[in-house]
Amino acid sequence: MATAQMLGAEMVIKALVDQGVEVVFGYPGGAVLPIYDALFKQNRLKHILVRHEQAAVHAAEGYARSTGRVGAVLVTSGPGATNAVTGLTDALMDSVPIVCLTGQVPTHLIGNDAFQEADTTGITRPCTKHNYLVKDVNELARTMHEAFYVARTGRPGPVVVDLPKDILMTVGTYREPDDHAHRRYQPRTQPDPARIAEAVELIMNAKKPLFYGGGGLINSGLKACKLFAELVQLTGFPCTLTLMGLGALPASDPRFLGLVGMHGTYESNLAMHDCDVMINVCARFDDRVTGRVNAFSPGSKKIHIDIDPSSINKNIRVDVPVIGDAAAVLEALLAQLKARRFKPDKAHLAKWWKEIAGWRARQSLRYDNSNKIIKPQYAIERLYALTRGAKDVYITTEVGQHQMWAAQLFKFEQPMHWLTSGGLGTMGYGLPAAVGVQVAHPEALVIDIAGEASILMNIQEMSTIAQYRLPVKAFIINNQYMGMVRQWQELMHGGRYSESYTAALPDFVKLADAFGARGLRATKPGEVDDLIKEMLAYDGPVIADIAVDQTENCFPMIPSGAAHNEILLGPADKATTPVSEEGMVLV
């Protein structure tokens, strides 16, 4: 194994390079000055200077999710680390591989309430997959390599390495990454053949089957998504995807029923409720998907494929748990099905598809368009239609109504092109995530479908966008409300719109100007197409402000505490029973 003597700070850079990192998102400060000095003296590692540490993590998430690689973050001690906490929690909830390096006060000052000291490992313990405090320079290289291994292995997640300043300024021995895997952290990736056999048995005898694909497919990678599409095609079973799983199956596939869950399509949710065999591929029975758990898909046998054993039987009891990496499990399933000359039960399947066609005919994503006022759905539909010509389109979102409309109406043909904050629901995710995506894919068209409230949470990243001349497009669905908050207040709190109206929004066109970007505005439906065309034609960053209907609500909607078959299709569709007390306490 090759070793060399060098400063701790140099080791940090070398370890990043040796781990294949090309870009690190960061913000300097006192405790990490030695690393920034080492960064200055080399040219293999590129640094993107963000304007807030939270944005550094989201940018790294965007980079990681759109490339399948580990995202790297570098922030200083104290406030640098605490600002990163929201991003780390977001990455933990959505299983995004991140290595976040945090500066720390010198080891002899730890515990003294030193300037810019925070108990970073203590604070980040519950919001990381794992974290380290390096107290010996000779352990630094090994720890860095282990951090990358842990971040990307098994169910991916964020890992923090806390680096005291004195360690960075001490000379020690650097070790290159070795191929020996971590001595104990070795998650199971190969499935148990007995479980595969059980799953195949259920699949072969299914009469009303349903695939339920999730974000784990995207995390596993392109191979898993390809195998998944193959399995869906082989079986001819209907397939629904979670918010995080969009793109795992091409949206144009006729077997795709659309998004599932609280704002999913009627056909997806009803199929989930009525199916007899559910094949959950790397989704986690999240509460946004299940609705009321004791009414969740009551008549089905459930297969659950997941790399994380703690996902099994956490929310929903399943019949056949299969632990393993998606690609390995799907490969084994396909091999078994082919070996047993699987032929779908055509008669039953046709009957099931007929039932689904009936639900599809309800056209649950339909909305009443207007020629006076821009409907948010219309703006997103036009954006989708007019970006068909572009080669490579990446969509990020903030959190709220616009996010759900984007998930419903934008069709994703390939994985890793849809980036959204699913588990944590972090407003302010979309703009910095778009920064990360654009850095990873300089030629691609990267659009942040945003809400005017969310984007203000990380609007400072327009400065980063300007600095690196990133042609990111912020497409703001502006209804002047925190739309999803307003919707819940209308449906559940008697229309008392407590603090959900933003009274003093900036003029986004002028704001764009201030950041050296192009500002565009549309206020009438007839202006939408021209705005989008102008936005796409401009080769720099754009803020597009779309003034939309302030009262539009996002449907379909499964009210909290309700079951899938209690889904509301539109404003005329009143819930048969008021939201239960149990439902009211749910988020």
Place this chain on the structure above:
Amino acid sequence: MALRLRSQRAASGAAKKPAPQAPATIAAGPPPDGGIKRAIVAILVDNEPGVLARVVGLFSGRGYNIESLTVAEVNQAENLSRITIVTSGTAMIIEQIKAQLSRLVPVHTVRDLTAEGPYVGRELALVKVSATGEKRIESLRLADIFRARAVDSTIDSFVFEITGSTEKLDSFINLMAPLGLVDVSRTGVVAISRGAEKF
């Protein structure tokens, strides 16, 4: 007990769990919930800074109950510590606790001793009793019956050392209460499986 952490969730969660499904020919996960059970979980971990905080933080963060917790290094050569946690919950929650513990990076092994066959569980308590005259003699007599040893004595007090099951310690302490019980210090349960097998 100081470590009793948000035990309500475990209790109220039980009522809301889905109804047991029809018995499957396929082997499923844990059996249908049959109410709250006590479990002794033994965890082998790397003896490194913060490892106990990770384990305890997992319990508090996810609303699991800790009735007692003990920890000490058990293998100096390999730098391993053994944590024994007495917890309670439905079968589904105990399964979750094991799965969640297993995915912590410094955790080597997690075993539910109560579920995996016969085991020996012991606790040690130091029980301070202050009494004179007949009560003092009675406390000594009871200590003898319980095989507790006096490890400290003054003219008007004893400190008894007693080991045994949690129940045995509870009843000894209850008996001491009217005889002048001053204070109690308990270790919490340590446990090991019976037979030659490891763990």
